[in-house]
Amino acid sequence: xxIIRNRKADIAAIYERNADMLFRLALSYLQCSADAQDAVQDxxxxxxxxxxxxxxxxxxxxxxxRVTVNRCLDLLRRKKVRNHIPIDEIAETLAQPDDGTAALxxxxxxxxAEIPEKNRSAVVLHYLEGYxxxxxxxxxxxxxxxxxxxxxxxxxxxxxxxxxxxKNV
Amino acid sequence: xxxxxxxxxxRSITAPDELREKILAMEQGTKxxxxxxxxxCTAAACLLLIAAIPxxxxxxxxxxxxxxxxxxxxxDAVLLTESGEAAPIMARAVPKYTAExxxxxxxxxxxxxxxxxxxxxNPDSTGVVSSGTECTADGEVLIRWSVDIPVNDAEYYLTADxxxxxxxFVLYYDFGKSAxxxxxxxx
Numbered sequence: 001x002x003i004i005r006n007r008k009a010d011i012a013a014i015y016e017r018n019a020d021m022l023f024r025l026a027l028s029y030l031q032c033s034a035d036a037q038d039a040v041q042d043x044x045x046x047x048x049x050x051x052x053x054x055x056x057x058x059x060x061x062x063x064x065x066r067v068t069v070n071r072c073l074d075l076l077r078r079k080k081v082r083n084h085i086p087i088d089e090i091a092e093t094l095a096q097p098d099d100g101t102a103a104l105x106x107x108x109x110x111x112x113a114e115i116p117e118k119n120r121s122a123v124v125l126h127y128l129e130g131y132x133x134x135x136x137x138x139x140x141x142x143x144x145x146x147x148x149x150x151x152x153x154x155x156x157x158x159x160x161x162x163x164x165x166x167k168n169v
Numbered sequence: 170x171x172x173x174x175x176x177x178x179x180r181s182i183t184a185p186d187e188l189r190e191k192i193l194a195m196e197q198g199t200k201x202x203x204x205x206x207x208x209x210c211t212a213a214a215c216l217l218l219i220a221a222i223p224x225x226x227x228x229x230x231x232x233x234x235x236x237x238x239x240x241x242x243x244x245d246a247v248l249l250t251e252s253g254e255a256a257p258i259m260a261r262a263v264p265k266y267t268a269e270x271x272x273x274x275x276x277x278x279x280x281x282x283x284x285x286x287x288x289x290x291n292p293d294s295t296g297v298v299s300s301g302t303e304c305t306a307d308g309e310v311l312i313r314w315s316v317d318i319p320v321n322d323a324e325y326y327l328t329a330d331x332x333x334x335x336x337x338f339v340l341y342y343d344f345g346k347s348a349x350x351x352x353x354x355x356x
Contacts, residue, residue: 011196015189023184037188044192104178108171127170128179155170 011048018061021129022068028112028124029072039071046071062139069121069140076117114161115154122147123154231275232336233306233329237351242270242338246350249340266349268340270312276331277307283326285316316340327351 019040026036046067054060108128115123125136126147137147171179235242237249249268265285271292280287281303289298290311298310306312306329316325319342329336337354 012193015192019184019188019192020182023188024179024182027182033185037185037191040184040188041191041195045195048195101178101181104175105182108175108179109182111171128176130176158170 011044014047014060014064015044017057018064021061022064024128025065025068025121025124026072027109028120029069029117030075031109031113035075039068039075042071043067058135058138062141065121065125065139066141073117111158111161115157119150119154119157122150123158126151127154232331232334233272233274233278235270235272235312235329235336235338235353237270242351243353244355246343246352249349249351264318265315266318266342267313267315268349268351270314270327270351272306272310272312274306274308274310274331277305278329278331280304280306280312281328281330282314282316283328285314285325287315287327288313314340318342 022040022043023036026039027033030036030039043064047064052060052063054063112120112124121140122136125131125139126133131139133144133147133151137144140147142150237247240247250266280289285302286300287302287304288300289304289306290296290313291298292309292311299305312327314325314327322344323341325340327338327340329338338351339354340349340351342349
């Protein structure tokens with residue numbers, strides 16, 4: 001489906017299609033709602049500054065995902081993030097606020113923080129956002145085998161974290 | 170890995186409304202930005218133009234240059250003749266004195282003499298272009314200006330009008346030095 005459009009006309013539509021997913025992805029890296037907002041805002045600012053002609057929504061999504069991941073890694077490298085996940089913060093960002101859901105969402109986000117940064121985006125996109133391995137490969141612009149490798153390493157990291165958590169409980 | 174509840178809880182996280190507002194505001198900002206830039210550029214261009222007008226006017230309204238024997242006629246008197254030549258004392262034999270002044274006119278200039286007669290000569294063809302007490306000159310011209318030999322002190326004036334820019338020259342005989350001189354008067 002071709003969706004080459006005027007950027008001014010479709011910025012709201014692009015936001016609706018991608019912002020929530022990008023925000024969650026950024027949250028998984030930055031572990032802070034305010035930092036995640038800043039990262040996503042920076043990505044849209046980059047798009048507005050230098051608009052792209054996307055061939056379709058997949059192309060569009062892939063660009064936004066890659067730029068968001070890069071922006072998050074950049075912020076982490078500069079250590080300009082607060083790096084914490086207050087449950088209250090997560091609750092404020094829920095579509096339908098609920099104490100149990102907020103706690104669970106915060107827990108998941110906390111687990112993601114334990115996955116090596118290189119593997120994190122693949123885990124979020126595949127296991128949580130529901131994209132296929134092929135789609136993740138396209139979004140991250142890496143091979144399918146590389147995605148599988150990252151998912152495998154991500155799973156291993158999660159297992160060890162979860163086992164530690166169970167022992168502590 | 171994550172179970173359904175965990176996945177659903179994670180996906181229930183949405184971008185805050187304020188983020189949407191910020192991004193849409195940014196878009197509005199980028200819409201307005203070109204207009205602001207255009208306005209600033211226009212203002213800057215106008216200021217530059219205003220500043221450049223005097224500079225532009227100079228070459229456009231270059232004044233004519235008058236010179237005698239290669240010397241530009243300015244505020245210092247320039248000797249036209251050797252001592253005794255065409256002096257008033259010889260006026261009985263030579264009733265008139267003719268001053269020869271070379272000139273270059275970048276633009277059309279109206280020349281007027283207060284006394285006598287003026288001839289404009291094309292220096293290449295040596296032909297008379299025009300004559301009288303008022304002539305229009307353009308380009309390179311030789312001015313032959315004939316005046317009566319004065320008995321007493323007298324001054325004759327040549328006025329050049331280039332689009333309202335006036336230059337005035339005074340021709341006179343210096344009895345002390347027994348020589349004719351010409352100089353530009355201060356405006």
